[in-house]
Amino acid sequence: MIELSNVSKLFDQARAVDDISLTVATGELCVLVGTSGCGKSTTLRMINRLIAHSAGSIRIDGRDIEQIDPQQLRRGIGYAIQSTGLFPHWTVARNIAVVPRLLGWPAERVRQRVEELLQLLELAPAEFAGKYPRQLSGGQAQRVGVARALAGDPDILxxxxxxxxxxPITRESLQNELLRIQQQVRKTIVFVTHDMDEALKLASRIVVMDKGRIVQQDSPQALLAKPANAFVENLLGGQERGLKQAGLLRVDSLMQALARPTSAVTGPRIKATDSLRQALSLMLWHRCSSLPVVDDQGRQVGVLQLDALMSRPQ
Ligand SMILES: Nc1ncnc2c1ncn2[C@@H]1O[C@H](COP(=O)(O)OP(=O)(O)O)[C@@H](O)[C@H]1O
Ligand SMILES: [Mg+2]
Known part of the structure; x- marks a missing residue:
């Protein structure tokens, strides 16, 4: 879907991006991670031609982006940024409708699309459609920013x-929303962050960048298991690695399941869909080495033993 081959970007003489090659497959959520100034934003902005690359080639669905009119290219690619870039004098609805209007959709279809997106982002249309950006909290404004990026139904985000x-709490809830939305709409997403925990949580593949180059690209699990060098290891948080790894696995991947669910349990318990990291924390807190595992209705469906965590293969 997106293919960068030996792409570089020079600002004056400085190499912001240095000979990177990267393929992002359809439906992937690819996260570029690295410290500030390593070239993440520049890489992203070359994909939608907000910045022209100096060398190499970028293809989308096999087509060289230099052969595509930049305006037309950008209408097919959603773009969401930290500062949201919402127009302050336009309502939420009008802000979301920018691309559909540019695409010439009939008014009724635009209205329906805005409503559908507000619902998808869990902003009640009746309450939010007519608001102005300054009337929104940071989290609500980011939701509108994401809705706007999705508005023209682009294949790429x-x-x-x-x-x-x-x-942190709003961020976590938006991360969960993004994962839910991605399950529903399956876009090809390139997501930039300097926060490794965010990358581990969201990515199907993590691309670690340093000084304009790609140092490693792998699944979150593989990255944690085998960081390519000390830089990646350090970015992964060194001694916290064990916990981060446990954070990627669900309790039901390691519990002993009961033959059939029993009635509700009281006392310390963990949900089957929670992470092994949360289970470990609960065990530490309650000084216990096993926990009943419950489903969404609170019925016990299994048991998690600390031993199972300890004897898990690397
Ligand atoms: N428009 C620009 N003109 C000159 N230098 C730039 C410009 N944009 C970015 N840079 C430089 O390119 C490097 C990479 O920047 P950027 O891609 O924004 O990094 P990141 O998003 O990873 O923090 C930095 O050294 C930055 O100062
Ligand atoms: Mg940046």
Missing amino acids: LMDEPFGALD
Whole structure:
């Protein structure tokens, strides 16, 4: 779907992006991660031609982007950024409708699309459609920014630290929303962040960048298991690695299942869909080495033993 071959970007003499090659398959959620100034945003902005690359080639669905009119290219690619870029004097509805209007959709279809997107982002249309950006909280504004990026139903979504300015709780809820939306609409997403935890949580593939180059690209699991060098290891948080790895696995991947669910349990318990990291934390807190595992209705469906965590193969 998106193919970068030996792409470089020079600003004056400085190499912001240095000979990177990267293929992002359809439906992937590819996260570019690295410290500030390593060339993530530049890479993203070359894909929608907001920045022209200096060398190499970029293809979308096999077509060289230099052969595509930049305006037309950008209408087919959603773009969401940290500062949202919402027009302050336009309502939420009008802001979301920018691309559909540029695409010449009939008014009724635009209205329906805005409503559908507000619902998808869990913003009640009756309440939010007529609001102005200054009347929104940071989290709501980011939701509108994501809705706008999705509005023209693009196949590709580029997201540049879209949740970077949010408090941790709002950020987590938007990350969960993005994962849910991605399950529903299956876009090809390139997501930029400097936050490795965000990358581990969201990515189907993580691309680690340093000084304009790609140092490693792998699944979150593989990255944690085998960081290519000390830089990646450090970015992964060194001694926290064990916990981060446990954060990627679900309790039901390791529990002993009961033959059939029993009635509701009281006391310390963990949900089957929670992470092994959360289970470990609960065990530490309650000083216990096993936990009943429950389903959404609170019925016990299994048991998780600390031993199972300890004897898990690497
Ligand atoms: N328009 C520009 N003109 C000159 N230098 C730039 C420009 N944009 C980015 N740079 C430089 O390119 C490098 C990579 O920047 P950027 O892609 O924004 O990094 P990141 O998004 O990873 O923080 C940095 O050294 C930055 O200063
Ligand atoms: Mg950036």
